[in-house]
Amino acid sequence: MAIKTVKNAAGRTVPLEINGLPVIPYKGVGKHKPEGRKYGPPIPSCSDYPDDGNKVVASLEEALRKCGLKDGMTISTHHHMRDGDLVSNKIFELASSMGVRDLVWLPSASFPCNDPVIKYLADGTINRIEGSMNGPLGRFVSEGKMKGTAVLRSHGGRVQAIQDGEVKIDIAVLAAPSADSFGNAKGTGGTSACGVIGYGKTDSMYADKVIVVTDNLIDLPCFPMEIEGNYVDYVVVVDKIGIPEKIVSGTTQITKSPDRLLIAELTASFLEKSGILKDGVLMQAGAGGTSLAISVFLHEILKKKGWKSKLGFGGSTKYMVKMLEEGQMGYILDAQAFDLDSVSSIERNPNHVPYPVFNAYNYHSKGNITSMMDIMILGATEVDLNFNGNVVTHSDGYLLHGIGGWQNCLHARNVILPVPLFRDRIPVIVDEVTTLCGPGELIDVIITERGIAINPLRQDLIDSVKNSGLPLKTIRELKDEAEKICGKPQKPQFEEDIVAAIKWVDGTVIDVVRKIKT
Amino acid sequence: MKKSIAVSGNSGPKVRSDCEITLELKSDNGITIDLNSRVKSLYGESIKKLIVAVLNFFGINNAFVRIIDSGALPFVIAARMESAVKQIINTNLEYLPDFISENSYSTSRDRFRFSRLYLPGNNPGLMINAGLHLADGIILDLEDSVAPEKKDEARILVRNALRQINFYGAERMVRINQGERGLKDLHYIIPQNVNLILIPKCESSDYVKLIAKEIDSVKSEYNIANTVFLMPIIESALGIENAFEIARSSENVVAVAIGLEDYTADLGVQRTLEGKESFYARTRLVVAAKAAGIQPIDSVFSDVGDMDALKENVLASKALGFEGMGCIHPRQISVIRQGFAPGEPEIEKSKKIVLAFENAKLNGLGVVALGSKMIDPPVVCRAQKTISLAVRLGLLPENWLNEIPTE
Secondary structure (H helix, E strand, O other), X not given: OOOOEEEOOOOXXXXXXXXXXXXXXXXXXXXXXXXXXXXXXXXXXXXHOOOOOOOEEOOHHHHHHHOOOOOOOXXXXXXXXXXXXXXXXXXXXXXXXXXXXXXXXXXXXXXXXXXXXXXXXXXXXXXXXXXXXXXXXXXXXXXOOOOOOEEEOOHHHHHHHHHOOOOOOOEEEEEEOEEOOOOOEEOOOOOOOOOOOHHHHHHHHHOXXXXXXXXXXXXXXXXXXXXXXXXXXXXXEOOOOEOHHHHOEOOOOOOOOHHHHXXXXXXXXXXXXXXXXXXXXXEEOOOOHHHHXXXXXXXXXXXXXOOOEEEXXXXXXXXXXXXXXXXXXXXEEEOOEOEHHHHHHHHHOOOEEEOOHHHHOOOOOOOOXXXXXXXXXXXXXXXXXXXXXXXXXXOOOOEOOOOOOHHHHOOOOOEEEEOOOEEOOEEOEEOOOOOOOEOHHHOOEEEEOOEEEEOOOOHXXXXXXXXXXOOEEOHHHHHHHXXXXXXXXXXXXXXXXXXXXXXXXXXXXXXXEXXXXX | OOOOEEEEEOOOOOOOOOEEEEEEEOOOOOEEEEEEEOOHHHHHHHHHHHHHHHHHHOOXXXXXXXXXXXXXXXXXXXXXXXXXXXXXOOOOOOOOOOOOHHHOOOOOOOOOOOEEEEEEOOOHHHHOOHHHHOOOEEEEEOOOOOOHHHHHHHHHHHHHHHHHOOOOOOEEEEEOOOHHHHHHHHHHHHHHXXXXXXXXXXXXXXXXXXXXXXXXXXXXXXXXXXXXEEEXXXXXXXXXXXXXXXXXXXXXXXXXEEOHHHHHHHHOOOOOOOOHHHHHHHHHHHHHHHHHOOEEEEOOOOOOOOHHHHHHHHHHHHHHOOOOXXXXXXXXXXXXXXXXXXXXXXXXXXXXXXXXXXXXXXXXXXXXXXXXXXXXXXXXXXXXXXXXXXXXXXXXXXXXXXXXXXX
16 A cells, blocks of 8 residues: 655655554654653552552463453563563563464564564564564564564654653563562662663553563562552563573673774774863763773773763773773763673662663653763764764665664764774765664764764864874765775665654654565 | 686685685586675675676686675685686686776885784785784785695785785785795786785795796796895794895895794794793894894784783894884784884983984084993994984984974
8 A cells, every 4th residue: 555755854755654653754853843741651549559569470471461461552671681581572472372463562672582573473463563673583574574564763762752652552561680579670689680771661651551570579679779669560570581691791892803993993092182082071882892992992091191081871881880990980870781890880889870761862851961972982884975874774775773872872962983994895884874864964973994084064073183193084085995995886676665664863754664675 | 627616715604705606617508606695785796797707708608606705805706716717727817806006106125114914815804904004014925824725716815915905005015835836926926016025934045046036037027127025034943044144145135034933843842932942043033134234023923812921022022133023913013013113211312312422523522422421332323223213203303403402
């Protein structure tokens, strides 16, 4: 059936309707002004809950039945169990055996361990995923095999959609490393500790029904609670919510690749010479090998200069923890902990503070903490001549990653993308991104092993490194260099069918992904 | 026909930027290509076109080709295809990719050779970005890092790499094989504007002369004018005994290097971190090189994870008189460069000495004094060498003397 499409403000052709629901085409950065009041979940009554506060039920199946699981419902989960998640797949296994159909799964991210849900997408238990799609799941969706259309949102965009009622969660199933029988829950303790479970906080507040699943039931009160029992309907105790070594990496590793280290060195040098790195700097870097190396190099510079970063925003890693402990960072505000050192730092260091993402990234918050960050290190699968970025598809057109916090983080003061010029012959800098995830006006600097391109909109940055001796190039020069080495790639072939919608942080549709022509 | 089915190149889960090609000649039905590539949707058509072009170049019009590709660049695919063809048919033809203009430079006899990065000659993934790490020299190795059965295909790959990869100004070096195979290597390598040839396991001046003669004959055959420098590597007791003769065996010898793994093996002793067992050989080599007016170059340091130990090693090496060292990992390059470069205190002290010398000259004094201390001529000479090194490394402006306020 033909759905009406329009060209949005970014020049991308997008539909006016997705999954039978009207959507708003992207209007530009900060242009969409939502009106009305936030969505409110139904009013509960404490008289319906046990006086002794004990909400434990015998099994997840019983909890789902008590929550009234039925066809077409939206089930949300958080991704703090990462690739060790043993809860999400179980929900759909139970739903399938209960004969429930057409569910919508709203994870804050999915991982390779979630590939088994392909079975439930295929058998009709799940209609669609609104979240991220990686690996085989991405392939399944890209080949047009999912019944509904996927919706990809940023971490902040997910909160926005929940808060303004674009998505209504029927049942939130929240895995908790520690919980008490009232439903208070936290990310530390037990054998499945992940540090923080802040991504589930919004779900707990806005879902109709909330189930906390734990393998570590502790005495009341589970303190300090991130999920508050007052929002929770049922508590389920299971043997294991996750496989520990896959929840957090034992240790995050700096890249060993000499080429990536070169990019990291160049990035640190750029931040120093441009004056972006300074005493009191606010910074955020991811957990990828290159980002970690950048953190280490920045730490060295801070130490050498006797400077201190006022605060770092997590995803935390041991390298950030090291800065905190050695006195080069004042605080870590943390939305997720990537390794065991970070988890234990949260447990013992009062300056390492769990910080729910809904305070940080959300379009409907009264301010966005990422817009205060001086340094924001991000990645991308593609960047184009207009500095537009893609993080969800590869140049071959297949969905491969979620958006994560990437779009939200673009609002930082200086957005730096350290990327290789090409990966195994696949150029990263292209004429036009395959899928638009972030508008170029928000992306400031591209740092590759063969040179640095600064967005012409940032004349201030261009001036700041004019005589620095850094290898400055235009983005076109970088693209030409990549094509000279790799050859000019063909474009992937798509059919008309839309398999996924890419939401901007404000809920508008910035682009869509179409079915791969096979 | 030598073989009916040929296989060249590499594939496997850890292989990057390479491909494995299987070639089978057919009598009819044209060229069929079975392409398995992670970049198929981006480069599938151009890969097939290239395969057909190479086969047609060698007069092959009917064949079955299977490619398992992990993002190989065109010059790699062409090299692998040519290698497969040459396993099946006898030909002297060469399918040469363009020689990029960035690689047309020559190097000078006395340029720095602090760091030279070894790259295994049959591993294209490590070659593509090698020049970015700013080693003084890049060695494409045809000798010990290439398995015996891969020697022929490495030679073709290295030839293409010399034509297609931008080395960003690094001295373009190749380590050839020993003996006959090494002489044949030269025919592939010398026409590609290679700047320096490393001669492994060199034990006599005659052997250097033999290589030099072969290079001259290839040069005249291809009408090549550029100078090809030589760096013999001495890796045996006999080589050490002949070090001085080797060092002055040809006017194109610009450096001699020592290879300690083979040297200690030849002596039947363990190679230690401290290096007592090779102390004599190293100092003997340094003296031989200095006597011949060329650069003595130290062996590689093989623990790529230990940068502190490498730094110590470099400083010890510099203290013996070496002027460079081999690298087997790009991260070693900056440590080595910094180690061989004069440090700030050394430069400051040398500046004072040279300044005192210049002042003495100006005032017609025969004796140079710094404060109450007399400075001997060799001390001045060493200080002048340090200063000239610092200027060439950009650590000191060329006119530094004029910038010092007169007292």
